[in-house]
Amino acid sequence: MSKKSSDSNIIYVGRKPPMNYVLGIVTAFSGAEVKEVTVKARGQAITTAVDAVEIARRRFVKEMKVSKIAIGTEEMPPREGESNSRMISTIEITLKRS
């Protein structure tokens, strides 16, 4: 049914409110074959990603567990009118059905 394999469930968190991504996490885990979902974010969206994971875990997918959290840095192209590329922090939260 699903085109994705169970380990390719990645949710990219952006500037929308956390509940948008909570829905994404809950939907991803709704497939019985899905055992792992990864939530990725950069910059200010890092807080939104943590919020979404916490809301999903506490309110909706009780059998979900955080199995790994990794942080890192990515180089982004310069903003218009600037000459230096920017470094931006990233987070990757791996969730597992327990």
Added chain:
Amino acid sequence: MSKKSSDSNIIYVGRKPPMNYVLGIVTAFSGAEVKEVTVKARGQAITTAVDAVEIARRRFVKEMKVSKIAIGTEEMPPREGESNSRMISTIEITLKRS
């Protein structure tokens, strides 16, 4: 010299720019006996905490490693004029000298 034991080095990240907390991390690790530092933040400061850890790791304390990251939720008292308590996300990043 230090009043704190080596495992009680906790840095609370708030609303200041990341560099303020980078300085805190670098200073904490400057004690030869310090093997572990924990960086804690809530809400929007979560991004600042990740930024500070990443800057410290990349630019200043190369032998530093992220040994553990935990996320959670805390209940905060209601804002003035509101009646409901608020849930706020938290992060705890444990750093080790490698």
